[in-house]
Ligand code: ATP
């Protein structure tokens with residue numbers, strides 16, 4: 001099997017991999033993906049191999065792109081940072097979009113989402129926005145990016161002032177080993193090739209980092225941004241993330257709008273974060289009340305909205321707008337959505353200049369049904 005050859009698995013490991021049924025198809029064959037012969041993704045972690053790892057049999061041989069590792073969260077800045085890092089930390093902005101790994105296979109770029117799917121929409125966008133220059137000189141590197149903007153199939157956001165979709169590099173990693181480049185090298189490569197990068201907000205002495213980050217996070221929060229990822233400049237120590245209260249509230253608002261599609265853990269963990277931040281930020285009564293209001297408002301406003309939608313005979317839906325250069329890629333993306341198990345309706349497709357604009361709505365079936373049954377008088 002090409003997967004075990006590519007990863008150097010023993011016969012025993014290969015057998016276990018098969019038994020566990022972890023490998024899944026990662027793409028839909030199409031001329032848009034002309035460099036790909038067969039591509040598999042790891043649907044779960046397997047030993048060292050991260051979930052979302054992609055093994056691609058391409059016209060130019062077999063390539064491995066490792067899954068993007070989980071980033072753990074600091075619940076307290078002090079003493080967590082001091083204990084976790086050495087000497088200095090780089091504080092990067094945590095951009096709020098979706099995780100994309102971009103690699104070159106054969107002649108073209110391919111964009112992989114977190115779980116290892118090759119996404120037609122994201123691939124078309126990255127071929128246009130990122131381009132091949134970087135990969136001509138660095139064929140074995142992967143750009144780990146946050147795809148951000150209003151035209152996002154997963155996390156549409158207005159706060160960045162990006163009406164379409166842009167890619168912000170946050171890590172550059174070695175394809176096969178997943179080893180990240182040090183921050184300095186990452187930034188100089190981004191500069192050299194004109195790639196957008198997640199901004200570095202501060203390089204701080206680890207003994208003072210918590211104080212500085214409190215101020216940064218308060219400011220980012222007011223601007224509606226998500227938070228920070230704190231990194232070892234050499235990238236030898238795993239990074240940690242930390243988010244603003246406004247981002248936590250934003251997540252809760254989303255989760256409660258679609259409350260039956262979301263895991264209870266998702267909601268619970270965001271409330272716990274608020275407790276720790278409120279304590280650590282030493283806020284006065286006014287700030288504390290604002291936090292309480294933000295938390296409660298984000299939850300109830302969404303819930304009430306969803307209930308009202310169903311009461312008025314509508315389904316609870318999420319609206320998404322995306323642009324495509326090529327009509328065939330638009331169709332391929334619709335097939336991709338179906339394959340990844342999303343329930344949706346295509347509401348409109350229209351031509352706008354050189355683009356085909358797709359309007360789809362994700363249908364939140366489970367939330368809709370739950371609300372309907374209670375409005376109809378069923379007890380919980
Ligand atoms: P995980 O924590 O497993 O990575 P998650 O979906 O729970 O996944 P988030 O809470 O969104 O993740 O935080 C991690 C994600 O943040 C990364 O996977 C990446 O997509 C995104 N991110 C945005 N900006 C950065 C950055 N500067 N450095 C690293 N990751 C970033």
Ligand code: MG
Pocket residue numbers: 096097098
């Ligand atoms: Mg995210």
